[in-house]
Amino acid sequence: MTMLSKADFENCDMSDACFQQVVHLAKINWGLSLEEGKRPLVVARLRKRVRATGSRDFVDYVQRLSYGDIDECDHFISALTTNVTQFFRELHHFDFLEETVFPELKSSRNIRIWSAGCSTGQEPYSIATIAKKTFGRREDVQILATDADPEVLRFAKNGEFDVSDVHFPSVKHKRDLFEDSESSELRVRAALRNMIDFRRLNLVQPWPINCVFDVIFCRNVAIYFDKDTQDKLWAGFSSRLKSGGYLFIGHSERINFPENIKMEPVGITSYRKFLA
Structure with a gap:
């Protein structure tokens, strides 16, 4: 497997079809609603997971999720949600x-x-x-x-x-x-x-x-x-x-x-x- 270089990683983009797969996985498994307006955020956050897993690109990464990589599914949901909280909030x-x-x-x-x-x-x-x-x-x-x-x-x-x-x-x-x-x-x-x-x-x-x-x-x-x-x-x-x-x-x-x-x-x- 050929890993992305740093330059390729930073320029790595997500196709429309791949984004729709991510939307589907997030929706069916965790109920997350990922609208088109959230696409830049999704791409930025998942780029890090593409590199961390040694995936060739987004397509390779999404296949990993689709095949049921349990550990990476945990990282996936963590990447797409924001854990901002504090004591006695509201x-x-x-x-x-x-x-x-x-x-x-x-x-x-x-x-x-x-x-x-x-x-x-x-x-x-x-x-x-x-x-x-x-x-x-x-x-x-x-x-x-x-x-x-x-x-x-x-x-x-x-x-x-x-x-x-x-x-x-x-x-x-x-x-x-x-x-x-x-x-x-x-x-x-x-x-x-x-x-x-x-x-x-x-x-x-x-x-x-x-x-x-x-x-x-x-x-x-x-x-x-x-x-x-x-x-x-x-x-x-x-x-x-x-x-x-x-x-x-x-x-x-x-x-x-x-x-x-x-x-x-x-x-x-x-x-x-x-x-x-």
């Missing part, structure tokens, strides 16, 4: 969680929370921080954190973050989250890590989940999907929520006609399932 959701949702659940047992599309873990760790403040050391409060990308899950489960990469609404939020340390590496408190079960899950494939949830977070994930896939996702979440359960979505996402899936808006990008 703070109004966490304020609502602390002031309204969790107090309602204090008398409940076996509280279940799902962070779907958890990325590198900032979201579920932020949820755990609020949960611990409300529920203390109760062992029946559990958080499921899922993502399709195994690389970000490994990072998230480790619970270590470089101090230069994290930002907080306040110093108190930082103290609640991390063990005391003078190191440049911040370690999430063990009590918070123990509340979370990190698992790999593809949201457009059948969900191997048997329980229903009190709260579901799925923020800035549906933006990668087309409208039909989004509608199926919202309906799926509603079916997995308890009566009166809450769903939080991203700031640029909306549920059209939430009443059709037994949901009602209760705040900014916040919804509640109808009480039975």
